[in-house]
Amino acid sequence: METNTNTTLQTVITSEELLAHWQGHRNLTRRVIEAFSEKDLFNFSIGGMRPFSEMVVELLAIATPGIKEIVTGKTAAFNEDINHENKKEKLLEIWDKTTEDINAYWPQIKPEQFHDTIKSFGEYEGTVWSSIFYFIDNEIHHRGQAYVYLRALNIEPPFFYER
């Protein structure tokens, strides 16, 4: 018993905390999607970059498939073919489905798996933890870009620290 207690206490972050951390970020990203008008979500861009909708498609193509791969050990090619019909409502619907799917798959990641070496989407080598951190960091990175889009559109983005 004491060993278990110490293990938890000496852990930087637990698996459950990492899930909550990510879903907190995903909750913020959802509100950033909502802050755009449908037209700007699918069309507005700066400096030849993608509209935010296309970055969101990338995030959706990474999240569930990335975690599913870790859990099942079955690799699939990266696939951004997501049918959002150019509708904000549809994109949010897929976002919410992804939230549920991540929550369903996550508890199947075994604690001893986090330092295993994997190749996400058959291409990107790393450990399970570094891959998951990449998924989260990549979301923060692109959402930060969406903040500039919103500011350029004269829209106040949600507070970064509210998750």
Next chain:
Amino acid sequence: METNTNTTLQTVITSEELLAHWQGHRNLTRRVIEAFSEKDLFNFSIGGMRPFSEMVVELLAIATPGIKEIVTGKTAAFNEDINHENKKEKLLEIWDKTTEDINAYWPQIKPEQFHDTIKSFGEYEGTVWSSIFYFIDNEIHHRGQAYVYLRALNIEPPFFYER
């Protein structure tokens, strides 16, 4: 011995890995600072946001003082009064000094400290781990904004995945 081995193997991320992860991000941020001309670093902005130099000052004001607080337990008010003389070279010099300081303080964080509750800068309550994650996430967030500035300036930013 076996208990220790299992503890490491079942950890999502070790303290040393988290440090390397952050310094990898900081290395990328340094290259993003370098990618700006001095004039644009201190002046260019979009949508009424701060120039990237001011965001960098925020990151510098958080990094060493934030970790120092965790290690020493001595709280200090948040202070962005950093003397960069409006020079890119000076900002990079302070950046590199911060890299060394973080490396020096970090090993003094005790493993059992990561779940302690703290109040960063006497204001922001969280655990040690959530505070450090905030420092890192906030850096990724603002650096993502700098990517849009660079693209708007027709400058190719460094690859996000190269740390």
